[in-house]
Amino acid sequence: xxxxxxxxxxxxxxxxxxxxKIPFTLTLSTYTARIKSNFCDIHFMxxxxxxxxxxxYNMIKADVVKHPIKKVNTGTLQYFSQAFKNEDxxxxxxxxxxxxxxxxxxxxxxxxxxxxxxxxxxRLPKQERLTAVGMLAGKKNIFEMxxxxxxxxxxxxxxxxxxxxxxxVKRTSQHINKIASHLGNAFLFSWVDGVYFLQDEKASNTAGxxxxxxxxxxxxxxxxxxxxxxxxxxxxxxxxxxxKKNDKEKVLNIxxxxxxxxxxxxxxxxxxxxx
Amino acid sequence: xxKQKKKIERTSTKKTQSKKVIIKxxxxxxxxxxxxxxxxxxxxxxxxxxxxxxxxxIRDKSGKFANPILVNEIKKTFLATKKIDVSKINxxxxxxxxxxxxxxKIKPEQVKKFYDQNKKVFDDLQTFGKLKGTSKNSNQxxxxxxxxxxxxxxxxxxxxxxxxxxxxxxxxxxxxxxLSNNINVVDFTLKPxxxxxxxxxxxxxxxxxxxxxxxxxxxxxxxxxxxxFTGEEISEALADILSEMYDGEEDLIIYAS
Numbered sequence: 001x002x003x004x005x006x007x008x009x010x011x012x013x014x015x016x017x018x019x020x021k022i023p024f025t026l027t028l029s030t031y032t033a034r035i036k037s038n039f040c041d042i043h044f045m046x047x048x049x050x051x052x053x054x055x056x057y058n059m060i061k062a063d064v065v066k067h068p069i070k071k072v073n074t075g076t077l078q079y080f081s082q083a084f085k086n087e088d089x090x091x092x093x094x095x096x097x098x099x100x101x102x103x104x105x106x107x108x109x110x111x112x113x114x115x116x117x118x119x120x121x122x123r124l125p126k127q128e129r130l131t132a133v134g135m136l137a138g139k140k141n142i143f144e145m146x147x148x149x150x151x152x153x154x155x156x157x158x159x160x161x162x163x164x165x166x167x168x169v170k171r172t173s174q175h176i177n178k179i180a181s182h183l184g185n186a187f188l189f190s191w192v193d194g195v196y197f198l199q200d201e202k203a204s205n206t207a208g209x210x211x212x213x214x215x216x217x218x219x220x221x222x223x224x225x226x227x228x229x230x231x232x233x234x235x236x237x238x239x240x241x242x243x244k245k246n247d248k249e250k251v252l253n254i255x256x257x258x259x260x261x262x263x264x265x266x267x268x269x270x271x272x273x274x275x
Numbered sequence: 276x277x278k279q280k281k282k283i284e285r286t287s288t289k290k291t292q293s294k295k296v297i298i299k300x301x302x303x304x305x306x307x308x309x310x311x312x313x314x315x316x317x318x319x320x321x322x323x324x325x326x327x328x329x330x331x332x333i334r335d336k337s338g339k340f341a342n343p344i345l346v347n348e349i350k351k352t353f354l355a356t357k358k359i360d361v362s363k364i365n366x367x368x369x370x371x372x373x374x375x376x377x378x379x380k381i382k383p384e385q386v387k388k389f390y391d392q393n394k395k396v397f398d399d400l401q402t403f404g405k406l407k408g409t410s411k412n413s414n415q416x417x418x419x420x421x422x423x424x425x426x427x428x429x430x431x432x433x434x435x436x437x438x439x440x441x442x443x444x445x446x447x448x449x450x451x452x453x454l455s456n457n458i459n460v461v462d463f464t465l466k467p468x469x470x471x472x473x474x475x476x477x478x479x480x481x482x483x484x485x486x487x488x489x490x491x492x493x494x495x496x497x498x499x500x501x502x503x504f505t506g507e508e509i510s511e512a513l514a515d516i517l518s519e520m521y522d523g524e525e526d527l528i529i530y531a532s
Contacts, residue, residue: 005456007482008498028448030455046456074414141448143441154441236525237410237466251507253528255464258409261356261393265400266408266469268355273362274425274473 005033005044013042018149026143030134049131056121056132063113064136064164072166078173081180082189082254084239089232094188094243095197097211099175100221102193103133103168109219110171112164137165175218182210188230189241189254196227196241345401347372348471353389354379362424405470410528412464413451416477420444425473431481432520446479453482454529460510466526478526480517488516 003009010026013035017024024037033044099105101122108118121129138159146152172193179195180187186207188196199207208224215222227250230243234256241252347366354361354375364371376386390397400406411419420427420443427443428435438446454460468476489501492512501509513529521527 006498007453007456007486011483026445028452030452033452075418141444143445143448151439151441151445154444238525238528248505249507251510253510253530255410255528259396261389262396262406263409264356265352265393265396265406266467268352268361269406269408269469269471270419270467270475271355271362271422272351272424272473273365 001040001042003042003044005031005046010035010044013040014145014149017145021147023147024145026145027140028143029138029140031131050128052124053128053132053135056117056124056128057135059117059120060107060113060132060136061161063117064107064161067112069112069163069167072163072170074166077166077169078177079169080189080191080254081173081176082239083180083187084189084232084234084254086234088234091198091230092228094227094230095199095208096225096227096245097179097195097197097208097215098223098225099172099193099215100223101129102172102175102220103165104129105220106168106171106175107133107164112167133165133168135159137162175220179211179214182214183207189239191252191254196230342401343369345397348400349390349397350376350386353381353386356389357381400471404472405468405474407526408467408469410464410466410526412462413447416465416467417444417447419467419475420447420477423475425470425475428474428476430476430478430521432478432484433481435476443477447477450479450482453485460506460513461530463527463529465528478521478524480520480527485513485516488520489513492516 010033014024014026017035017037017039020039022037022039024035024039027034027036031046035042035044104113104118104121107113108115121132124132136159139162140157142155142157143151144153176190176193176195180190183195183197186197186199188198190196195211197207211222225245227243227245230241233240233242235253238256239254241254243250344366347369350372351361351364351366354372357379359375359379361372361375364375376383396406420440423440427438427440429438429443429446431446451463454463465478470476486498489509489512490496490498492515493501493504495501504512510529514525517527517529518525
C-alpha cells in the first residue's frame with residue numbers, strides 16, 4: 001500500500017499500532033517512510049519519482065562501480081566556507097556564481113561516469129537530477145518498535161555507493177576553495193556549489209572574469225546572478241545572511257567557526273569511556 | 276618511618292615561623308627538633324626538578340592546585356588532541372596517563388599551557404560539570420549517539436527525558452524527516468550538552484508540538500497550507516519558535532533550501 005509522506009499520516013499509523021498493541025518496524029529514509037507489521041505494510045512517499053530518475057541512478061551506479069575509490073572521511077567534508085570579519089556587514093550589490101550540475105560534472109570530469117550517462121542526467125529537470133545523484137548516498141534507518149510503541153532496536157543501511165556521493169562533495173569543496181583563493185578579498189562565502197563575492201561592476205578585470213576562466217579550464221558550466229541588499233548579521237553561533245535575488249528575499253545561515261579547543265574537548269567527551 | 280620524619284620536619288618549620296605553633300612530635304622523634312636539626316643542603320637537581328614541576332602545575336581559578344581527577348581529564352584531553360586514544364583510560368589511572376604523556380614526549384608545561392589557554396572551558400566544566408559542545412549536523416549527531424558510552428537525554432522543549440541510543444536516533448531521524456518532508460529544509464545543526472561524568476543532552480523538539488506551533492505562527496489550520504510559505508519564512512518562524520521553546524538558546528539551527 002502507498003500513501004503520501006506527511007508527519008500526520010505516519011503518526012496516525014504509529015498511534016494505531018500502539019493502541020492495538022502490535023509491534024512494527026519503522027523505516028525512514030530521506031524521501032520515504034515505511035511501516036511494516038503483521039497488520040499492514042505501508043509505504044509513505046513524498047512524491048512518486050518518474051522512471052527516468054531510477055534509470056539515471058542505475059546508469060550512474062553501473063558506471064561508478066567500475067572505478068573503485070578510497071573511502072571518504074565524511075567527518076571532514078566541507079559544505080560551506082566564509083570570510084566574514086566577525087562584524088555586521090552590508091553591500092548594495094554582490095554576485096553569486098553557481099556551478100551547474102556540480103556533482104554530475106565532477107563524476108564526468110574525473111572519469112567516473114561516461115559522457116552518455118552525463119548527457120542523460122543533464123536532460124533531467126534539476127530536482128530529478130539531484131535525486132538521481134543523491135540516490136548514490138541512499139540511507140535507511142530501520143527502527144524496531146515493541147507492542148507499546150517503544151523503540152527497542154535500530155539498524156542503519158547505507159548504500160554501498162555512498163562514497164561516490166561524498167567524493168563529489170569533497171571534490172566540489174576543493175574547487176570552491178580554489179575559486180575562493182583566486183578571488184582573494186572579494187570572496188564572501190560559499191554554500192555547497194555556490195560562491196558569493198564582491199566585485200566592481202565597471203572594472204574590466206572583474207572577479208567574475210577570473211572565475212569564468214577557472215571554471216572553463218576545469219570543464220564546468222556556471223550561472224551568474226547579481227544579488228542586491230546583501231546584509232550579514234553576526235549571531236551567537238552563525239552569520240545570518242539576507243539578500244534579494246530577482247526582488248525575492250533570500251536567507252542563508254552560515255555557521256560561525258567553532259572554538260578549536262571546544263571542538264576537541266567535545267570530541268573527547270563524546271568518545272571517552274565513562275565506565 | 277621516613278614518612279614520620281618528613282611530617283616532623285614540616286611541623287618544625289612551622290615553629291620557626293610562629294611561636295604559637297605547638298609541636299606535636301612523637302617522643303621517638305625528639306632528636307629531630309629544630310634545635311638539633313642540621314641545616315638542609317639543597318640538592319640542585321631536586322630544586323630544578325621542583326621548579327619544573329611547579330611550572331607544569333595546574334591551578335584552578337582560585338589559584339589552588341586543581342583536583343587530580345580534573346588534572347587527569349585535562350591530560351587525557353590534551354592526549355586526545357594529539358590523536359592518542361584515551362577512550363579506554365579512566366581519569367583515576369594517573370600512572371597510565373603519565374606514561375602516555377611520556378611516550379608522546381609531552382612535557383607538563385605543554386599540558387599547563389593547554390589548560391591556561393582554555394581555562395574558561397575547563398573551569399566551567401569543573402564548576403558546572405558540563406559543557407556546551409560544538410555544532411554538529413544531523414549525520415554527525417547520529418554518529419555521536421551511536422558511539423557515545425554514557426547516558427543520553429533528550430530535551431523536547433517541555434521536559435528532559437533519558438532515552439536509549441535507539442530512541443535517541445529515532446527522535447533525531449524523525450525530526451530530520453519531519454523537516455525535509457513537511458518543510459523544505461536541507462538539514463540542521465545542533466549543539467549537544469556534555470557532562471564530565473558521562474551525560475549527553477540533545478535539544479530535539481517534539482514534532483507534533485512543532486507542527487502545531489508552526490500552524491499557529493502562520494495562522495493556518497492545515498499542514499498543506501504551510502507549503503504556501505517560502506523556505507526563508509519557514510526557517511525564520513522555526514528560529515523564533517525554537518528560541519522560545521529553549522529559553523533563547525540558539526543551539527538548533529535549521530538550514531532551509
